[in-house]
Amino acid sequence: MSAALARLTDGRILFGAAQLALLLLFLSTTLGGKYRGGWFVIVVLLLTLLFQGLALGRDIVAALRRENPPARPVVVSVAAFAGLLVLVSYWVGFVAGFTLFLFATWRFVCGFGTGRAAILALAFGALLPFAFGWTLGLTLWRGAMVEVVPGFIGGSIPPPL
Numbered sequence: 647m648s649a650a651l652a653r654l655t656d657g658r659i660l661f662g663a664a665q666l667a668l669l670l671l672f673l674s675t676t677l678g679g680k681y682r683g684g685w686f687v688i689v690v691l692l693l694t695l696l697f698q699g700l701a702l703g704r705d706i707v708a709a710l711r712r713e714n715p716p717a718r719p720v721v722v723s724v725a726a727f728a729g730l731l732v733l734v735s736y737w738v739g740f741v742a743g744f745t746l747f748l749f750a751t752w753r754f755v756c757g758f759g760t761g762r763a764a765i766l767a768l769a770f771g772a773l774l775p776f777a778f779g780w781t782l783g784l785t786l787w788r789g790a791m792v793e794v795v796p797g798f799i800g801g802s803i804p805p806p807l
Contacts, residue, residue: 659709662702669695686754745771 673695675681676688749767752758758766 659702659705662698662705666695666698666702669698684754686750741771741774744774 669691673688673691676683676691745767748770749763752763752766753760756763
């Protein structure tokens with residue numbers, strides 16, 4: 647294997663290329679004749695494609711400029727990755743996803759103005775974790791993240807079981 651090809655088989659580049667291919671598949675599906683999701687999804691998908699392409703191009707240029715491949719591969723602990731995945735999927739997928747869903751619903755379905763929909767969605771998104779905790783009588787797990795609210799969110803405290 648040549649040195650240039652070895653530099654381009656970095657895991658980051660392969661993963662970015664796989665993500666770009668999947669996004670292109672999504673785009674081809676949305677541009678098909680049977681998709682009736684509207685222009686909003688297509689615009690978001692095009693922006694995602696643009697930024698993913700820019701990130702992939704940056705990684706390729708950096709890999710080609712590098713003289714030698716890294717001497718030691720970076721080893722990521724499976725437990726650390728799993729913990730990070732849980733944290734990111736909870737906060738981004740639940741709180742931010744709910745906030746974006748509310749914004750899109752109030753803006754494009756209910757016809758609210760952009761400012762009003764954004765303020766309402768951010769307010770509901772910020773209150774969502776506290777409302778679920780109060781309604782269900784549970785406290786948020788404070789572990790695996792920086793202490794955000796002292797004594798309530800964050801601070802590496804194991805969850806009560």
